[in-house]
Each structure stands twice: as C-alpha cells, then as structure tokens.
Amino acid sequence: MREIEYREAIREAIIEEMNRDSKIFLIGEDIGKYGGAFRAYKGLLDMYGPERVINTPISEATIVGAGIGAAVTGYRPVSELMFIDFTTLAMDQIVNQAAKIRYMTGDNLRCPLVIRTQGGAGRGVAAQHSQSLEAWFYHVPGLKVVMPSTPYDVKGLLKTSIRDDNVVIFIEHKMIYLNKGVVPEEEYTIPFGVADIKREGSDVTIFTYSNMVFKSLEAAKELESEGISCEIIDPRTLVPLDEEALLNSVKKTNHLVIVTEACERGSVASDISAKVTSKAFDLLDAPVKIVAGLNTPIPYNSTLEQASIPHKADIVKAVKEVLGK
Amino acid sequence: MAVLTKELKKDLLKTIIKIRRFEEKTIQLYQIAKIWGYLHPYIGEEAIAAGACAAISKSDYIISTHRGHGHSIAKGADLNRMMAELLGKATGYCKGRGGSMHIADTELGMLGANGIVGGGIPISVGAGFSCKMEGKGRVAVCFFSDGATNNGVFHEALNMAAIFSLPVIYLCENNMYAISMCSDDAIACRDVAKRSAAYDIPGVIVDGTDPEAVYNIVSKAVQRARSGKGPSLIEAKTYRFGGHHPNDPAEYRDKSEAEYYKKEKDPVVNYKAKLLEEKVISPEEIDGYEKEIIQMVEQSVKFAEESPEPSLEQFLEEVRSI
Incomplete structure (x- = not known):
C-alpha cells in the first residue's frame, strides 16, 4: 500500500470532496498561491480558482463568520484558522454563533461548517503559536471536535467532517504534517465517535x-x-x-x-x-x-x-x- | 429604480403600524412576565425595517440584531410564530429555544436576530459570498446598530465585503444609544457613514424615520449590489423611543430629547399624515389597517398562549445528540 504525508492526505480529502460537491469552498489566510501555512492546499487555487479558494485578509472572526453565513445559505465551507491560538480572535463567531445557531433557531438554520486549524508545541514558535486548546471547544455544546493523528485518519475524518451537517472543529498538529502513513487509493471515510x-x-x-x-x-x-x-x-x-x-x-x-x-x-x-x-x-x-x-x-x-x-x-x-x- | 407606487406606500404604512402594535403588545406582556428574559423593542425605528425590506425580495437575505422584531415582521414573518417564540412555546420560530433575540427562518431568508452586538456582521459576509457564488442576483441586507460599528468585526467584515465586491447592504440603525452610551461620545467620526471611506464603498446618511427615504436609498444600494458593484454602507439616523429594554427608564438621556423625537419624528404618526396629505389613503382605510393589525396581534397572543410548551422529554432526548 502506498504511503503519503499527513498534509498530502488533507489535500487529497479536500480535492475529492471539492470534486464531488460544488458547494464546498475554502476560505482562510494565505491559502491562495501560498498554499496554506503548511502547504496542505498547494495548487488548489489553480485547480478551483479564487471563487472556491478564497484567500482572505487577516480577519479571523470574519473567516469563521463568512463560513457560518455561507453554511446557513446552502454552501459547505471549510474555514481555516492558521493556528489554534488565533481562534481567540474568532471566539464569538465559533462559540456564540456557530456552536449555537442550529439548536438556538430550532433547527431553522443548519450550519455545515468545518473550521480547520492546528496546534501543538515543538517548533520553537513560543507561547502564542504552540498551544493545545482543544478543551475549550470540547467544553462547548454544539461543536464536534476532531483530532486525527495519522494520514489515514486525517483523510477519512476530514471527508466526514465536510459531509457533516454540523460545526466541526478540525484540529491538526503542526509536528505531524510531514509524517507518512498508509492511505489507500480507494475512497473511504471514517465515522465520528469510533476510536x-x-x-x-x-x-x-x-x-x-x-x-x-x-x-x-x-x-x-x-x-x-x-x-x-x-x-x-x-x-x-x-x-x-x-x-x-x-x-x-x-x-x-x-x-x-x-x-x-x-x-x-x-x-x-x-x-x-x-x-x-x-x-x-x-x-x-x-x-x-x-x-x-x-x-x-x-x-x-x-x-x-x-x-x-x-x-x-x-x-x-x-x-x-x-x-x- | 423601483417606483414608489400607491400600493407600495400603503404597504410601507401597514408594515410600520404592524411593527408598532406588535411591539406595544410585547411590552405589555413583558410587564406581566408572560415574556421574560430580555426584550428590546423597535419602537421609533420601524421605518428602517419597513423601507429596507420593501426594497428587496423574498429570496434575499437579512441579518438582524438583538432589536430584531421589526426586521422579521418587515421580511414577512408570521406574527403567530413570532409571539409563540416570545412566549417560549413549541410552535415558535425556534421551538421556544431562542426567544426574542434569536428568531430566524430560512424560508424568509431571515438569517437570525443576534444576542451579540455586531455578531451578525461577519455572518453577512458569508451570505454575501453565497449570493455571489450562486450568481442569481440575490443580495443580503445586514442590519446593525451604531454600537456595533465600534466593534472590530464591523471593520473586518466591511473590508472583506468590499475587497470581494460582495452584494451586501450594510444598514446601520443609528438610534443614538448603545444601552446608555451616546453615539456622539462613542464614534470618533460621529457619522457612521463616514467610515465607508476606509473601505472605498458608498456611505450615505438617510432619515431613518422616513420609510420612503429608506426605501429609495436601499433600492439604490440593492441595484448596485445586484449588478456586481459590491457593498454599500447606509446610516439611517433614528431614535430609540424607549430605554434599552422596557425596564430601562433611560435616565442617562435628556427628557426633552426623547420628547422631541416622539413629537416630531414618530414614523407612524408622520407617515400616516404624509399619506393622508398626499391622498394616497383615507382616514377610514387607516382605521381599517389599525383594526386588522390589532386583531392580528391579539390573535398571535391567543395562538401563543394556547400553544404547547416544548416537550421536556424531547429536550432531554435532543441534549444527548448535541
């Protein structure tokens, strides 16, 4: 079986899903020509164009808010926050808006939104770029929290996250993007809640x-x-x-x-x-x-x-x- | 440019009266604790929602605020389901889960009132992207207050809407107060509209107590948005007739100020007078509207009171799935 890097597995998941469903788009900082801070989106701008790979200014709250607004109007956005440390700038949108919107409106508004981010220490980027903040999101009712470790898991779970009708906080780790692991060529997804x-x-x-x-x-x-x-x-x-x-x-x-x-x-x-x-x-x-x-x-x-x-x-x-x- | 026909003028008046009578009733119900929690009446500001929503179509989106009943009504919400929501009933728009600050309905294109000041502004950017990607000429109108414009997300969102030429109409309801903070003391450039310069988009001031003026200015912005030219910022100058909520006596503002606005700038009184003077409508027709609307409001209370409470069992069942 072939082995690919964690970040390649992310890219494959995104490509497969974007090819499958035209309602999926990506939004975040430096995800255009730059291909994302960890290069998981390399080449996607050329493949899908600026309408589906939306490269934004440094506006974290609005990256999430734009995801919410598009999600409740029929799209399936993947909002990227470059570091989990930056979720602090978007906390109202994540906690008060995204996490609440479906329940609070009596199911009137569905919010199929994935918030992709990464955390963790080990790269010498100090206190504002190395945190492990998953407990914050774990604590808030209305959010699903996904933390895949292997290339196989990240691919299958990202696909499931994109297809889920709820808000998913998808947390990667900055030290494992180059890890290689077995990822089958055939399509697969991994259900939530299965260890x-x-x-x-x-x-x-x-x-x-x-x-x-x-x-x-x-x-x-x-x-x-x-x-x-x-x-x-x-x-x-x-x-x-x-x-x-x-x-x-x-x-x-x-x-x-x-x-x-x-x-x-x-x-x-x-x-x-x-x-x-x-x-x-x-x-x-x-x-x-x-x-x-x-x-x-x-x-x-x-x-x-x-x-x-x-x-x-x-x-x-x-x-x-x-x-x- | 849409023309203000007689029919449209009458509709504007009807909407304004409907919002006023609904809000008066909610205050009564709040005072006897049938509505609890927070209630933020829209009295004095009715002309903005009426004018703006008349300038868009049913398929367009609106994003609302904590003072949002007027927006829902103007977008065509059912008073029964609204009142049921305010009474926390299972038949309400949000099945009793949201209350006054969270009414939303996809059918109406109403993307939600919001308990967080400014919280809806970033969401409008997503609605804007959605409208643009869909390519069918749909637009979004984002309502917010003067207070929200001092929040960082206002600037993030308007900047982003501008760089991507999103079809969003940013409609600031400057009612002069953010709870007790007067906008003149809170906004460095005084006029919110001036902030449009930073995003290189049109920024205009309109009399928010005049539904026709609001209708005309919003129509222009809608036309611009639909033709792909991007967002606009409109500042509708208005006045919050009451306190922040029914239990707020608003002692922080000069009594004479409130008296002036109530006497000179009441949208219900003024618009009735204008249409009578223009002979668009007769006093009898106005009486007919009033009777019809009061009956609708009474009916909404009856509907809400007779509606079932949300099921506790169902709630506990749902909790397990969240």
Missing part, C-alpha cells in the same frame, strides 16, 4: 490522541522489551467520544494512563479520567494516571519547550507507576 486501537495490548490502556499517539507508541515499544503490554486507544474524535472503546479496553487491562500535550488543569484528559473513574471504578486496579503538558505558556527556548510537553520517558514512567512496577 482506533493504534496498538493492541493487555496490561495497560493508554488513551491518547494527536501527536501524543506517536510518543505513546514509542513508549509502548520500549515497555514491550520489558514485558509490559500496552494497548493504545486513539479516540480520533473528542466530540463525539467513543467511551465504549475506552471502557472495553480498561475492562481488559484494568489500568489507564491518559496522555495529552495540553496542560492538565481543566483538560480533556482530566474529564476522561473523571468519566472512567465514575463509570468504571471497579474495573481499575490503580488510580488513573494523566501525563500532560506543564501548566505554563509554551517557552521559546528549545530545552524549556521540550520540558513543557510529555515525552516517551514520561509515558514509560507513568505506565510503570500505574502498574506498581
């Missing part, structure tokens, strides 16, 4: 998503050599969340480690920990362990930046602790 077992195991469940899936896989490999078998569950979509897959895995392993790059306070990880603890306390042989980013603005200095997010060693340590080893 993927990235590695099967029997001793401990590692629940993780986005870039931390890869650090967890590295940790699992190391632990395997020590005779510890890890099962890695990647929910792929945080809203809706595949609780069943998680609980089934915990039923098998009786141990849970949750790994996230975001800081722990008020995080998705702490919420999931609470869910498992309250719903499956009896299944757990030890308290749930969370491996998370430090409670800090992400520093510029590379040593400090790396110290602020989890690594393989942190995951290995947590797994051993939870197993009492």
Whole structure:
C-alpha cells in the first residue's frame, strides 16, 4: 500500500470532496498561491480558482463568520484558522454563533461548517503559536471536535467532517504534517465517535490522541522489551467520544494512563479520567494516571519547550507507576 | 429604480403600524412576565425595517440584531410564530429555544436576530459570498446598530465585503444609544457613514424615520449590489423611543430629547399624515389597517398562549445528540 504525508492526505480529502460537491469552498489566510501555512492546499487555487479558494485578509472572526453565513445559505465551507491560538480572535463567531445557531433557531438554520486549524508545541514558535486548546471547544455544546493523528485518519475524518451537517472543529498538529502513513487509493471515510486501537495490548490502556499517539507508541515499544503490554486507544474524535472503546479496553487491562500535550488543569484528559473513574471504578486496579503538558505558556527556548510537553520517558514512567512496577 | 407606487406606500404604512402594535403588545406582556428574559423593542425605528425590506425580495437575505422584531415582521414573518417564540412555546420560530433575540427562518431568508452586538456582521459576509457564488442576483441586507460599528468585526467584515465586491447592504440603525452610551461620545467620526471611506464603498446618511427615504436609498444600494458593484454602507439616523429594554427608564438621556423625537419624528404618526396629505389613503382605510393589525396581534397572543410548551422529554432526548 502506498504511503503519503499527513498534509498530502488533507489535500487529497479536500480535492475529492471539492470534486464531488460544488458547494464546498475554502476560505482562510494565505491559502491562495501560498498554499496554506503548511502547504496542505498547494495548487488548489489553480485547480478551483479564487471563487472556491478564497484567500482572505487577516480577519479571523470574519473567516469563521463568512463560513457560518455561507453554511446557513446552502454552501459547505471549510474555514481555516492558521493556528489554534488565533481562534481567540474568532471566539464569538465559533462559540456564540456557530456552536449555537442550529439548536438556538430550532433547527431553522443548519450550519455545515468545518473550521480547520492546528496546534501543538515543538517548533520553537513560543507561547502564542504552540498551544493545545482543544478543551475549550470540547467544553462547548454544539461543536464536534476532531483530532486525527495519522494520514489515514486525517483523510477519512476530514471527508466526514465536510459531509457533516454540523460545526466541526478540525484540529491538526503542526509536528505531524510531514509524517507518512498508509492511505489507500480507494475512497473511504471514517465515522465520528469510533476510536482506533493504534496498538493492541493487555496490561495497560493508554488513551491518547494527536501527536501524543506517536510518543505513546514509542513508549509502548520500549515497555514491550520489558514485558509490559500496552494497548493504545486513539479516540480520533473528542466530540463525539467513543467511551465504549475506552471502557472495553480498561475492562481488559484494568489500568489507564491518559496522555495529552495540553496542560492538565481543566483538560480533556482530566474529564476522561473523571468519566472512567465514575463509570468504571471497579474495573481499575490503580488510580488513573494523566501525563500532560506543564501548566505554563509554551517557552521559546528549545530545552524549556521540550520540558513543557510529555515525552516517551514520561509515558514509560507513568505506565510503570500505574502498574506498581 | 423601483417606483414608489400607491400600493407600495400603503404597504410601507401597514408594515410600520404592524411593527408598532406588535411591539406595544410585547411590552405589555413583558410587564406581566408572560415574556421574560430580555426584550428590546423597535419602537421609533420601524421605518428602517419597513423601507429596507420593501426594497428587496423574498429570496434575499437579512441579518438582524438583538432589536430584531421589526426586521422579521418587515421580511414577512408570521406574527403567530413570532409571539409563540416570545412566549417560549413549541410552535415558535425556534421551538421556544431562542426567544426574542434569536428568531430566524430560512424560508424568509431571515438569517437570525443576534444576542451579540455586531455578531451578525461577519455572518453577512458569508451570505454575501453565497449570493455571489450562486450568481442569481440575490443580495443580503445586514442590519446593525451604531454600537456595533465600534466593534472590530464591523471593520473586518466591511473590508472583506468590499475587497470581494460582495452584494451586501450594510444598514446601520443609528438610534443614538448603545444601552446608555451616546453615539456622539462613542464614534470618533460621529457619522457612521463616514467610515465607508476606509473601505472605498458608498456611505450615505438617510432619515431613518422616513420609510420612503429608506426605501429609495436601499433600492439604490440593492441595484448596485445586484449588478456586481459590491457593498454599500447606509446610516439611517433614528431614535430609540424607549430605554434599552422596557425596564430601562433611560435616565442617562435628556427628557426633552426623547420628547422631541416622539413629537416630531414618530414614523407612524408622520407617515400616516404624509399619506393622508398626499391622498394616497383615507382616514377610514387607516382605521381599517389599525383594526386588522390589532386583531392580528391579539390573535398571535391567543395562538401563543394556547400553544404547547416544548416537550421536556424531547429536550432531554435532543441534549444527548448535541
């Protein structure tokens, strides 16, 4: 099977969907000739023209608002916010407008809008370009939150997001655009709310998503050599969340480690920990362990930046602790 | 340019009266707590919605504000469903989920009132893109207040609408107050229309208490938009007769100021007088309108009161799917 880069998988998903449905268009900053900050839209302006690849000024609120206005009038826009840090500039449009509009109007207005963005640390771009803010959107009723880790997942889930009749916050990670992975040539989509077992195991469940899936896989490999078998569950979509897959895995392993790059306070990880603890306390042989980013603005200095997010060693340590080893 | 026929003039008057009587009724219902939450009456500003919506067609879009009942009525909304929404009933436009600040209806091209000042302005850009891509000459009229023009999204949106030549008519209802903040103290260039210079689009001021003047100026902007020439900014000078909401005595403004506007610039009184003087309409016909409208408003209250509450079971079921 062929392997392609994460960003190529995004581009393929967009092309397939835009060819399928003329109501789909792209809107965002530097998505024209520049091809997007991570080049996921390379060549799309030439393919679809400026009417469907709308290159905007730096106006984040209006990039989202324009998506809403077009979505409620019959189009299927993909609004791009270059960094998740910039969603702050569009929060009214995302939280008060997009998330509410279908429900608040009694289903009168449907809003099939995808807001594509990316987050995460590791590139030395400091505190305003490195955040993991998924918990904000996870918290707001009316938003779906998708965080794909692999090229396969990003393609299938982006296609599903574009076809969904609701608002989807589609969060990529800046460190994985060049990762390669198997992506079939044939068309496929991935349903929301279905976790993927990235590695099967029997001793401990590692629940993780986005870039931390890869650090967890590295940790699992190391632990395997020590005779510890890890099962890695990647929910792929945080809203809706595949609780069943998680609980089934915990039923098998009786141990849970949750790994996230975001800081722990008020995080998705702490919420999931609470869910498992309250719903499956009896299944757990030890308290749930969370491996998370430090409670800090992400520093510029590379040593400090790396110290602020989890690594393989942190995951290995947590797994051993939870197993009492 | 559309001509102001006798029929059109009569329609404008009917719409103005309809909005006024509906709003008077909502205030009564608010005072006896049948309507709760927030209520922002449009009294004094009726001529703007009436004139603007008469200048567009049913298939065109409007984007409204927290003071939005008048826009819905002028776009053709059903008073029964509006009143039911205000009473939180299942038969309301939003099934009782939205209330006064969130009435929307795709059939009417009404893309929503909005609880956030300025919140609808970026959405109008999307409606504009949609109209342009569709290529059928459809336009959008975006209503907003003087207060909204001091919000950053106003500038983002007008700039974007201008660079992409979107068919959107930006219609500022300058009623002089953003709750208590007088627009003269809030807007550096005083006239909102002047802000159009920054986007290189037409910016005009119109008497927002004169429905014909609004109709004419909006018609011009619509023609421009439909012919692909892009957006316009219209500042309709008007006055909010009451406080920000029915419980606001508006003590921050000079009593004589409000008295002046109520006496000299009441769109209902003035437009009736104008059409009588022009012999477009007879006093009997006006009485007929009033009777018919009051009956419609009463009927809407009856409909709303007799309508069922939203189902709690259904609500809980829906919550699980959000």
